[in-house]
Amino acid sequence: MMKNLTFLFVAIVIFACQPEKIELIDLHVHLKGDLTIEEAIKKSEAENIPYGIAVNCGLGFPVQTDAQVDSFRQYMSQYPQFYVGMQAEGREWLHLFSPEAIAQFDYVFTDAMTFTDAKGRRNRIWIPEETYVDNEEEFMDYLATTAAGIIATEPIDIYVNPTYLPEQMADRYDQFWTIERMDRVINAAKEAGVAIEINNRFRIPSATFIKRAKAAGIKFTMGTNNIDKNFDGSSYTREMIKTCGLTQDDFWVPEKK
Numbered sequence: 001m002m003k004n005l006t007f008l009f010v011a012i013v014i015f016a017c018q019p020e021k022i023e024l025i026d027l028h029v030h031l032k033g034d035l036t037i038e039e040a041i042k043k044s045e046a047e048n049i050p051y052g053i054a055v056n057c058g059l060g061f062p063v064q065t066d067a068q069v070d071s072f073r074q075y076m077s078q079y080p081q082f083y084v085g086m087q088a089e090g091r092e093w094l095h096l097f098s099p100e101a102i103a104q105f106d107y108v109f110t111d112a113m114t115f116t117d118a119k120g121r122r123n124r125i126w127i128p129e130e131t132y133v134d135n136e137e138e139f140m141d142y143l144a145t146t147a148a149g150i151i152a153t154e155p156i157d158i159y160v161n162p163t164y165l166p167e168q169m170a171d172r173y174d175q176f177w178t179i180e181r182m183d184r185v186i187n188a189a190k191e192a193g194v195a196i197e198i199n200n201r202f203r204i205p206s207a208t209f210i211k212r213a214k215a216a217g218i219k220f221t222m223g224t225n226n227i228d229k230n231f232d233g234s235s236y237t238r239e240m241i242k243t244c245g246l247t248q249d250d251f252w253v254p255e256k257k
């Protein structure tokens with residue numbers, strides 16, 4: 001009898017300590033490189049992770065007009081298993097698409113990786129030759145303010161590639177992303193009701209950022225921003241779920257249209 005009770009007790013403890021099974025959707029998948037739609041179907045099924053397929057929309061990108069939005073939407077309607085996302089590019093996208101075209105997507109996201117600086121230079125901070133850092137601290141202030149401004153003013157659901165730093169500064173993430181700068185972004189997202197992506201490829205934002213954002217009541221999404229089909233399912237996000245104590249309720253899910 002005693003033995004049975006002990007067994008029961010151990011079983012209950014083990015059950016209670018199981019981490020909650022959180023269902024994750026990768027909302028930042030691009031049909032790029034060798035990731036064709038057929039490969040995306042296969043990979044999503046094999047890894048049991050639903051996808052949102054996002055298309056880049058903006059000046060100099062594959063989709064630049066309402067008519068191109070219509071065609072993409074029509075193409076994707078053959079694949080109802082996927083969410084369909086708009087990656088809004090640069091800051092020009094606001095003038096390129098009608099509200100009706102934007103509303104065709106299940107969700108809209110953007111990042112703060114393209115912006116015009118105080119000297120009028122158009123920065124694309126993932127390209128070293130197009131990143132203008134005269135002074136790192138000033139650059140950082142401008143970047144944090146820009147990200148907060150984008151979140152506050154553009155009609156988006158998710159801020160992606162969050163807290164991304166140019167290559168030459170990325171090794172000092174914690175130095176540049178001070179609490180004050182993090183909170184500028186977090187407060188803007190809270191105010192605007194914008195979710196923040198946990199990005200598997202760049203492994204950002206940091207646990208410190210995620211904990212502060214969670215405490216502020218921000219919702220998260222998972223995204224990869226893949227360049228081909230070689231990306232690992234969800235390891236950084238799973239790691240952050242554990243480290244930051246995230247639950248299903250902390251994740252935002254779009255509605256399929």
Ligand SMILES: [Zn+2]
Nearest residue numbers: 028030087225
């Ligand atoms: Zn992307």
